[in-house]
Amino acid sequence: MSVATAPVPAAVSPEMLETEARHFKEEFAAAHEAVGRVIVGQERTIAACLTAIFCGGNVLLEGVPGLGKTELVKALSRVLDLDFRRIQFTPDLMPADIIGTSVMSTDEHGQYRFEFRKGPIFTQLLLADEINRASPKTQSALLETMQEHSVTTGGTMHQLKEPFFVLATQNPIEQEGTYPLPEAQLDRFMFKVVVPFLNRAELNEVVSRTILRTAVEIPKLLDSDRIMALRKILDKVVVTDALRDYAVRLVLATHPGTDFAPLRIRQFVKWGASPRAAQALIRAARVRALSEGRAHVAFEDVRHFAGEVLGHRMLLNYDGQAENLDLAELVQECVKNLTETM
Numbered sequence: 253m254s255v256a257t258a259p260v261p262a263a264v265s266p267e268m269l270e271t272e273a274r275h276f277k278e279e280f281a282a283a284h285e286a287v288g289r290v291i292v293g294q295e296r297t298i299a300a301c302l303t304a305i306f307c308g309g310n311v312l313l314e315g316v317p318g319l320g321k322t323e324l325v326k327a328l329s330r331v332l333d334l335d336f337r338r339i340q341f342t343p344d345l346m347p348a349d350i351i352g353t354s355v356m357s358t359d360e361h362g363q364y365r366f367e368f369r370k371g372p373i374f375t376q377l378l379l380a381d382e383i384n385r386a387s388p389k390t391q392s393a394l395l396e397t398m399q400e401h402s403v404t405t406g407g408t409m410h411q412l413k414e415p416f417f418v419l420a421t422q423n424p425i426e427q428e429g430t431y432p433l434p435e436a437q438l439d440r441f442m443f444k445v446v447v448p449f450l451n452r453a454e455l456n457e458v459v460s461r462t463i464l465r466t467a468v469e470i471p472k473l474l475d476s477d478r479i480m481a482l483r484k485i486l487d488k489v490v491v492t493d494a495l496r497d498y499a500v501r502l503v504l505a506t507h508p509g510t511d512f513a514p515l516r517i518r519q520f521v522k523w524g525a526s527p528r529a530a531q532a533l534i535r536a537a538r539v540r541a542l543s544e545g546r547a548h549v550a551f552e553d554v555r556h557f558a559g560e561v562l563g564h565r566m567l568l569n570y571d572g573q574a575e576n577l578d579l580a581e582l583v584q585e586c587v588k589n590l591t592e593t594m
Contacts, residue, residue, distance in 0.1 A: 297324070304536075310441045329377045341383050347390055368405065373403060388434065399440050415476060443532075491548075501590055503529045506583070555591075
């Protein structure tokens with residue numbers, strides 16, 4: 253399929269934009285390679301996390317224990333030179349344990365006052381480990397933070413340091429004693445990435461590294477200022493009207509009541525993806541285009557992370573749940589159906 257293009261805005265030099273795209277590609281590839289020195293396999297997972305960081309999104313990782321999710325966040329924080337905190341979500345965790353609390357203290361004149369003590373959420377890379385083990389009340393403490401990158405307590409809003417990124421994990425097997433994430437919480441995750449189990453070669457490599465304990469040096473390649481500068485390039489990436497409409501139609505295809513929905517969507521889906529999904533598709537497509545060295549978005553860029561963007565935002569109806577349908581397969585049906593009708 254040919255790539256749709258559009259004129260670059262007059263304020264942006266095409267040559268400068270191409271140069272910025274080339275630099276973005278080099279830095280993205282270098283960060284990906286550096287993280288890959290620590291994390292065996294999981295190429296798509298690493299790419300998804302880097303994509304989300306560069307465009308200001310959050311990621312929900314779903315996978316069994318031992319796949320290196322924590323090591324992934326540590327490696328990202330090192331390569332990107334960002335502050336890192338980890339919160340172990342448990343049933344007794346309270347919102348104040350995450351955002352902080354006000355305590356009574358005295359000033360230099362001996363006067364009593366309330367002082368806000370910041371919680372672990374005041375960081376840049378936050379690992380919310382086993383997020384579905386905490387109660388809905390505690391989970392809701394992340395809603396404002398994930399969307400607006402701020403914390404409001406005692407009537408005062410505290411802005412978090414940019415870039416801010418939440419990477420949450422959950423175990424798909426052990427569900428006893430867990431609290432499923434509500435739709436409002438899921439919608440604030442740009443991606444939901446299912447972390448696959450390692451193949452034979454990858455598992456052998458993990459065991460070898462663990463036994464030999466070979467030290468891997470992780471370089472610091474970027475920092476906060478550079479990441480924020482790279483984010484500004486995204487707004488310059490050309491997205492044609494046809495590509496924007498393609499992303500919109502792809503989101504509408506997940507809704508059973510629209511003309512774009514395939515047969516099985518109409519049969520088994522109760523509710524489709526939200527408007528945030530269309531925004532996420534475009535943002536992710538811009539990052540992928542730049543990571544390929546292009547200053548314009550192609551149709552393949554929009555489709556590339558469709559599964560990670562749309563799947564967790566869809567809700568199966570009773571029949572769909574009874575059939576235990578795979579949402580990832582339904583998303584691919586939407587992509588295939590829309591591509592065939594173009």
